Amino acid sequence: MEDEKLYEITAYTENQVGLLSSIAGIFTRRSMNIEKLLVYPSRIEGIHKFKILTRSSEKLIQAVVLQIEKKVDVVKAFYEVDDERSCREFDFVSNFLKEREEINK
Template identity: 40%
Template sequence: MCENKVYTVSIYTENNIGLLNRISAIFQRRHINIESINTSSSEIDHISKWTIVVELSEDRMKKIIGQIEKQVEVIKAYYHKEDEIIYQESCLFKIKSEFLFEERQIQNIIKDSNAKIVHVNREFFVLEKSGRTEDIELFHRELKAFGIMQFTRSGRIAVTKDEMKISEMLKVF
């Protein structure tokens, strides 16, 4: 049996209503949890790029890619191993303002992690941190001692290390 690995799926699509439900159903029917999902515009006008992170075997991944590509609006779907992509995630932390002014340690954590303070008022301040999954998890653990009021994290955004010929294919489309 093949071992499970983390894969990043890139899907190029037309932007149509109902596609999210159909693509997520492909994973749901196979009892595969989507770790993160992001959709945005792509390098080609009017074409969306989806980035989905899942953990499963490569055999199952190949079958899912085939199912995704059967959707009418899907132009092309790819899967990538972790070492084949460059990726980032972003997150926001809301913390009581008293810690920013009274705790030198939190100031050092912010500086050492290259996080940004994006909002400050009397009650709370908001930090933004971008990076790889492990960077964000470490930052989260360090801030936990100060009492995180709110936390949110984006889905992964990624580009491949190798050139993808998708742009030429999409121009023809």
């Protein structure tokens, strides 16, 4: 795959039953893995926030974010390359696991 990176999608949504599976379905359709998913009330009264971490190309992530935003109950959706801090954490943990596996050999 061309230039895959970890992206973090942020979506601000109405608090609507079924929206989680509806958004997850967009990833299922394209056989994309969700690496992390958080859903919680945002600081805006009555609006929820989705944080979705996924590995993707830039072209694909653009299409996915637009399809998320197309949902009637989604207010806005954005994406960014996963921030350096979580990349560091990610690298730290994956390196840690590799080391553990070495020890286990």
